[in-house]
Amino acid sequence: MTRSEPAAAALPPLAGHGGTSEPVLQVRDLVKHFPVMSRGVVRRRVGDLHAVCGVSFDLFENETLGLVGESGSGKTTVARTVLNLETATSGRVRYRGRDLTALDRRRMRPLRRELQIVFQDPYASLDPRISVHEIVAEPLRIHGRYGPGAKDEVRELLRLVGLNPEHGNRFAHEFSGGQRQRIGIARALALHPKVIVLDEPVSALDVSIQAGVLNLLMDLQSELGLSFLFVAHDLSVMRHVARRVAVMYLGRLVEIAPARELFARPAHPYTQALVSAIPLPDPRKERARTRITVQGDVPSPVRPPSGCRFRTRCPTFARHLTDSERTACVEEVPALVDRGGGNPVACHYARNVTLL
């Protein structure tokens, strides 16, 4: 991989991934491995943790793309690597004609104005020692945009996210979890970004508070035409906010489809298990549901299973395949392609199933 040439040629669009306009962000074959060190005085590299393996997707203008998966699926690593907060092991991330993976910190900085992130934990992501005004003003200062009108600008940002601008001189600990997350959003908006990566922005919040933050995010996205990469583990939240949803399992994308289709007719056995596992807040429906359940836990990403990484827990593999059919699952990594169901799915034996 050459790292000297930052200008990247336009990448071909991904077949069947939806979207007609030019993508804002193109991610191709993104790989991120973390070294696993031995214990003891002399720490040697004894293996790799395969956090992200060959992930490709496009993020279009004015859309929310959901990235969903359970803990350890690599979704947060994708989010961080896309923004070059982690250095990619290999692969490309193309934003407005530039390959971000080839940029060093200095050359990345001007682009950070346009690529912002909101973190999961509103308690850890805000500096406790400076006022909320300073927290929101910090990006303006860093990028040399803290001019005479900046005070008003910050007040306006606080108002925009539903906070009282009079409270700018307070400190983060004086706010509730929902309000802190709003502060984080105001900070991300300060530089008028084009793309915002949201890493589990509402998972630490109670539902009644979460709803307000979700409404705020959806207003911002639709009114400002922003592109959101929305990372979350909660499928109900995804269904509500995302236009398209990509499902991750153990470092790989297993299915990507428009939100409504993904939840109505999931094709990958893992997506089916996920949808099945979400309890519905409706007693009659919940009692009448048919479920597809998986066995066991997620395998270690240090030694992921060969072929399809889901096969060790896959109900289709365990119950419905013959031994000869299973060979493909063990030996061949299933590609993420349309297999007749209309959307890309990484399963040799994908079959759309209606679950809700």
Place this chain on the structure above:
Amino acid sequence: MTTTSHGVRDVPVTDAVLEVDGLTVEFPTEDGTVRAVRGVGYRLDRGESLGIVGESGSGKSVTALAVMGLLPGTARVGGSVRFEGTELLGLSDARLSDLRGSGIAMIFQDPMTSLNPVHTVGHQITETLQRHHPGLNRRTARARAVELLGTVGIPGPERRVDAYPHELSGGMRQRVVIAIAMANDPDVIIADEPTTALDVTVQAQILEALQTARAETGAALVLITHDLGVVAGHTDRVAVMYAGRIVETGSVEDIFYTPRMPYTLGLLGSLPRLDRDEERLTPITGSPPSLLNLPPGCPFAPRCPLRRDTCDDTEPALRPVGPEPHFSACHFAAELADTGAEDVFDTVGADAEALARYADATTPDEPPKDTV
């Protein structure tokens, strides 16, 4: 406090396995008294399941700890908790220990802290068994431990019985906790957020294991959770808690289809749903009140769109609405018949005017520059 028991009163008393009445818990602090539980009452019949839902700080976990006698010595507990007719409050720790496990078992949220890291899981199960059956020999106890691990769905239980908690995944650990809970055939299992720390596919497995445990032991269940979906599928009745009190209780159908308390309505309206399209969610603005120096009146009033003057003066009692087991603590519960969350709550999001000004201030595409 006018609160009394709010269960199904016309069922014969003999069916009740757990009766909680006017339970109060106060924690003295330097700043004053925190009234964490303010008159909670419920009744659990044999084999029945009750879901207790509420957000952080609503007092749902403290209620459970008070029932189990597990609160720190500084807590002041009042009211009454009767297990099969025996009053538990004020009982000596030794007497309570006889009941814990065999009468009432508890499953906590975090299996890593509820299991002892220096003993094998087998040891922890046999310890529970032998505590209540002193005559049980080691070999029988071990065989029973293996059997229990198998029941809760642990693969290779003969091997896993000698594993230490750190060698197991979160889901496996919670299965071990369930095995311990069912070991002595309890009459009541209290599960406090048993699946909150787990991924959804594992959560589904654990809820299944919990159902198995109930089917095997015939135990009644108190399921404490913030997840309304979990409650919908696993309990017969629901109690909604807010600011240390039950503010609505009824059958799952009552609560989910015809809620009569604005807070319940708001909670349901704020849930994004997997099974339908909703245009907008209806958040509840503001935050729950501090339980230190709680002002008079309805504690939900400051966040309630239906608030009127009465609400600031008197705290509404839990009164029947509609057919029996449905109770609501709202002065205006009658007005909430056939009302949806969107009729009561605003679907607030971004400040519209500020949003328009922000959009105007956003400069259209400028080519990215290499230097600042």
